[in-house]
Amino acid sequence: MLGRLFRTVTFGLAALALVGGCGSPTAKYRRYETYVRKMELGTGNDKFRLSGPNLSSVDEVVTALYGTPDEPALPALDEVEVAQVLDLAKLKLAAGPVGSDEQGNVRGLYREHCAHCHGITGDGWGPTAAFLNPYPRDYRPGKFKFKSTPVGYRPTHDDLKKILLEGIPGTAMPSFKLLPDLEVEALVHYVKYLSIRGETERTLLEMLMAGEELTKDTRLVTVDVSTPELKTRQQDELAAVKDRVSTVVKRWQSAPEAVVAIPARDSMTAEQLDESRRRGRDLFYGAIANCVKCHGDSALGDGTLTDYDDWAGEFIGKGPDQQQLIKVFVAAGLPEPRNIKPRNLRQGVFRGGLRPVDIYWRIKNGIEGTPMPAATMKPEGDASAKGLTPTDLWDIVNYVESLPFESISDPFQAVPAIPRERL
Amino acid sequence: MNAKSIICLAFAAILPAAGCQREGLSPAVRPVEANVVALRAAMGGDKGAAPAETVAAQEPTGFGTLRGKFLVLGTPPARPPLMIDKEQDVCAPGGKQVPSETVVVGPGGELQNAVIYLETKYKAGDPKWEHADDLAAMNAEIIFDQKVCRFLTRVAAMRSTQTMKVLNSDPVGHNTKLDGDGGARPDNFTVPSNSSAFYAPGGESQQPFPVSCSIHPWMSAWCLVRNSPHFAVTDKDGNFEIKHVPAGVQLKFRVWQEKAKFISAATVAGKTDKPFGKGRLELTLEKDEVRELEFKIETKLLGG
Numbered sequence: 001m002l003g004r005l006f007r008t009v010t011f012g013l014a015a016l017a018l019v020g021g022c023g024s025p026t027a028k029y030r031r032y033e034t035y036v037r038k039m040e041l042g043t044g045n046d047k048f049r050l051s052g053p054n055l056s057s058v059d060e061v062v063t064a065l066y067g068t069p070d071e072p073a074l075p076a077l078d079e080v081e082v083a084q085v086l087d088l089a090k091l092k093l094a095a096g097p098v099g100s101d102e103q104g105n106v107r108g109l110y111r112e113h114c115a116h117c118h119g120i121t122g123d124g125w126g127p128t129a130a131f132l133n134p135y136p137r138d139y140r141p142g143k144f145k146f147k148s149t150p151v152g153y154r155p156t157h158d159d160l161k162k163i164l165l166e167g168i169p170g171t172a173m174p175s176f177k178l179l180p181d182l183e184v185e186a187l188v189h190y191v192k193y194l195s196i197r198g199e200t201e202r203t204l205l206e207m208l209m210a211g212e213e214l215t216k217d218t219r220l221v222t223v224d225v226s227t228p229e230l231k232t233r234q235q236d237e238l239a240a241v242k243d244r245v246s247t248v249v250k251r252w253q254s255a256p257e258a259v260v261a262i263p264a265r266d267s268m269t270a271e272q273l274d275e276s277r278r279r280g281r282d283l284f285y286g287a288i289a290n291c292v293k294c295h296g297d298s299a300l301g302d303g304t305l306t307d308y309d310d311w312a313g314e315f316i317g318k319g320p321d322q323q324q325l326i327k328v329f330v331a332a333g334l335p336e337p338r339n340i341k342p343r344n345l346r347q348g349v350f351r352g353g354l355r356p357v358d359i360y361w362r363i364k365n366g367i368e369g370t371p372m373p374a375a376t377m378k379p380e381g382d383a384s385a386k387g388l389t390p391t392d393l394w395d396i397v398n399y400v401e402s403l404p405f406e407s408i409s410d411p412f413q414a415v416p417a418i419p420r421e422r423l
Numbered sequence: 424m425n426a427k428s429i430i431c432l433a434f435a436a437i438l439p440a441a442g443c444q445r446e447g448l449s450p451a452v453r454p455v456e457a458n459v460v461a462l463r464a465a466m467g468g469d470k471g472a473a474p475a476e477t478v479a480a481q482e483p484t485g486f487g488t489l490r491g492k493f494l495v496l497g498t499p500p501a502r503p504p505l506m507i508d509k510e511q512d513v514c515a516p517g518g519k520q521v522p523s524e525t526v527v528v529g530p531g532g533e534l535q536n537a538v539i540y541l542e543t544k545y546k547a548g549d550p551k552w553e554h555a556d557d558l559a560a561m562n563a564e565i566i567f568d569q570k571v572c573r574f575l576t577r578v579a580a581m582r583s584t585q586t587m588k589v590l591n592s593d594p595v596g597h598n599t600k601l602d603g604d605g606g607a608r609p610d611n612f613t614v615p616s617n618s619s620a621f622y623a624p625g626g627e628s629q630q631p632f633p634v635s636c637s638i639h640p641w642m643s644a645w646c647l648v649r650n651s652p653h654f655a656v657t658d659k660d661g662n663f664e665i666k667h668v669p670a671g672v673q674l675k676f677r678v679w680q681e682k683a684k685f686i687s688a689a690t691v692a693g694k695t696d697k698p699f700g701k702g703r704l705e706l707t708l709e710k711d712e713v714r715e716l717e718f719k720i721e722t723k724l725l726g727g
Contacts, residue, residue: 030448031453041684043685055453062454203605206629223462290596290613304640306640307637314602376620
């Protein structure tokens, strides 16, 4: 009798766990497991693993700096005013569970609009990510493709906002133009926040590895401050943490200074435009711009098909052990790497935008995180040096914009129309 | 308790643990709440804390020289040929096969392209730490060339204040993609044939980072950027020399090779522990001393 009662109770518990357990656990950030693996392999010892206490100590510092998915926080830094880059009030609008109050003020915008693809952590690995091609962006390396700044610089606030407003043609990224401006602003701040948080996690893991006597019990920052020596040590360690965080934040703060200005495009007659396109075509196939090498002889994007982007490439490299590294890092949570394809320029789908200025920026600056390099410009006042001039770049832009409308870009062109079928 | 109830209990225990986890997902962060609160409090209230980079307290008494040789013990790994499948007339004239340069070992076991550099931090540009010759070369230009679709320098090392002039001595166009990490800015630009471009890293890298050409995927090199001038790359005889090493202070060096990454074990000057431990080399040079060190590395660390 007692046995049956016991069974009923445990069965009930099991059923309860099944129903209740998967409901809505508190949202948590995920660890940067791939970067942890990279750090471990970087020691040169395949068997080396960071311990639970090692990693928890990094988690604690990152949490102390940035809070949790429900309660975002901003680091207090001496060198740089974080509020100039991130607006905490807007972050709070974007963070937390989805909902709204009686006045209709929304909250949880990131989870409502972004997290299913980009993930709570901004790691580009939300529940739907595996089904998308291309994969959603992983914000944590701080690299973004479509921006007005050169490779190696962060995007500006407006660059990211443009992506949210316009979406990215040819991908699963939609436009959020229908959201009120305040909500779009909140999301842009939140994307920057997740990016800065991820970059911080990277740099703190690097800091942990740079420590000299790394043992199983090593902590990134001491929490035991029972003696004056330990207190001093903690202060030194925290100062080092803040220094690294300041470097991360400053890159975002200084992004607007790096924006590449674009000279105006000359207004042209139809004949001049044809002439410009012809020059652009010559440059496309020429040895200075060299577009043809990757975009292919017919600009179908079939020139180089074996490369990977940096989001995978930083882990798997290009060496003979690439296949082995793919296995190691996929096991650590890296999305199964796919080859990065040069854009098929005949489709008229340009991910960074269709405006002439967008295409100019892509050619001038290159595309961060991808094999697309920046154009080498001719130094002013040195006629003999090789390189491109702004006029050359506009010629290439004009040619690229004409490609989708050339006859060979339309595969149906050759099919003869049968008049009777139209009836 | 009979078997059935044990099974029931087991299910009850497994379900909450297993039911919600998605395959291939990184574990959630695991901070200890009390520590987070304590750290947050400690971070708020220490304006004007000590400078972040631990500046070495001792002062050098002069300069010495560190030089030596890297040797591989055992049969070095084979060097498979590169797959050169583009522009072969320029990149593989006459169909000549080019062996991979990941591990290049001479006939006597001499290891080429190993890197040794100073890790100890100090204020860059301090004349006590940097010899006048190094200070004079602080903003110098270093040359990084490519010919027959190969980078002529496998491992480039430079100061963060220096500029790299990237040459292209080929009749075909290249691009140079530098995957700078840490403070070293990543960059990626085209280099037209028989022309040049520039790379200014702006800061120190964590470790040597990859340099590649996206047009010719077999092209591969590495670049190390340091704030200090105290670094060297071994030549084809496995030799290296770092001149003007600060003397009279304990220094830490790191040793790296592209296959082994940070070399985790080596016999240095006949010993396996000190001065070499956990990939770091600890040394104190006397003023005007010339220290010779021989590094012996097992071939298995290089994939042999």
